[in-house]
Amino acid sequence: MSGPADSIEIQNVVASTGIGQELDLEALADDLPGADFNPDNFPGLVYRTQDPKAAALIFRSGKIVCTGAKSIDDVHEALGIIFDKLRELKIPVDDEPEITVQNIVSSADLGHNLNLNALAIGLGLEDVEYEPEQFPGLVYRMDEPKVVILLFGSGKIVITGGKRTDDAETAVEEIVERIDALGLLG
């Protein structure tokens, strides 16, 4: 059966890690082609990988944030490329730095148009933020799994805030159930 859960696509994964070594970002900015470093604006050095496409924020402490990857595997691959680049520059990097997924952004399609006005009242105004004058999506904060879901009139949705791959799946099943219970799913 192909349900809304099968339409889930991971769009972005944010993860953090650290090489266990302090860095001289000024020197690194010169040695890493394509690195963006503007300490006046932001303390992190920005480095982008092409394949897989991702962006890393490298800090003086040696901690690194990776964002933009389309899967957890891509996060590991992108960070692996960065670790190797640093090693090439004779910078000591821990053998297998621990990588922690901090947030996964996914999109999905419920397959039916949604009456957001009715949904805002049905789901409970206290748990919902729907201000079409400011943003077309209805913001729904779910407790279990602890994620935030953006619902649109087209039935397309965005799930964010989760740390596990299956959070999005659980959330979609849950929101479909709640909307259906209200009789608001086409």
Next chain:
Amino acid sequence: RLRKWQERIRTKDAGERNLQFALSEVDRMASALGVPRSVREVASVIYRRALDEDLIRGRSIEGVATACLYAACRKEGIPRSLEEIAEVSRVERKEIGRTYRYVSQELGLEMRPVDPKKYVPRFSSELDLSKEVQSKANEIIETTAEQGLLSGKSPTGYAAAAIYAASLLCNEKKTQREVADVAQVTEVTIRNRYQEQIEAMGIHT
């Protein structure tokens, strides 16, 4: 600890002192908008609650006062758009919107989405449109909204398009620019909403 207690008293006193300023600002903005006294009173009540719940920390008094007035207008059924509110406030639209969402959430105001029909009388009278046009506009909004066309759309743009369509249907044509100006939306938005509404109403032109 005693120190913490003293600090609370201090901030509470400061808040009470600033309350006078906040309420005078609400009064000034309300006068500029021409909203009835009941709205100012509701705004004052919301501001006092925000003060009691310590929601003003980290935000400007002016921002919270403006957000409370915006909320009060909606609660009283005579909404003003964020653009209109921002015109009489020294806080920018984006900040007013953010503060409103924060206050609304924290105080559990449970505000319902704005009904576009609430804008029809005011916009129409500014355009000197007849009661027939207003009724027609309301009918268009009612019918198309029931069909789900309203989801995600700005209430002002939706009302503007319906008024524009109704003015054409009732032979009291106003240009898209005239309607766009009073509703403070772009002609493109009116065009887009107008097309959808006309189609949903099964009207051909």
Next chain:
DNA sequence: GCTTTAAAAAGTAATAT
């Protein structure tokens, strides 16, 4: 709170053709 990164959703706005 802010600063920066990335990506989706859909509406609106500003600017270009």
Next chain:
DNA sequence: ATATTACTTTGAAAAGC
């Protein structure tokens, strides 16, 4: 009048103001 481009919202981490 239409086509781009850009900005609105959500979430999280990093270091520092």
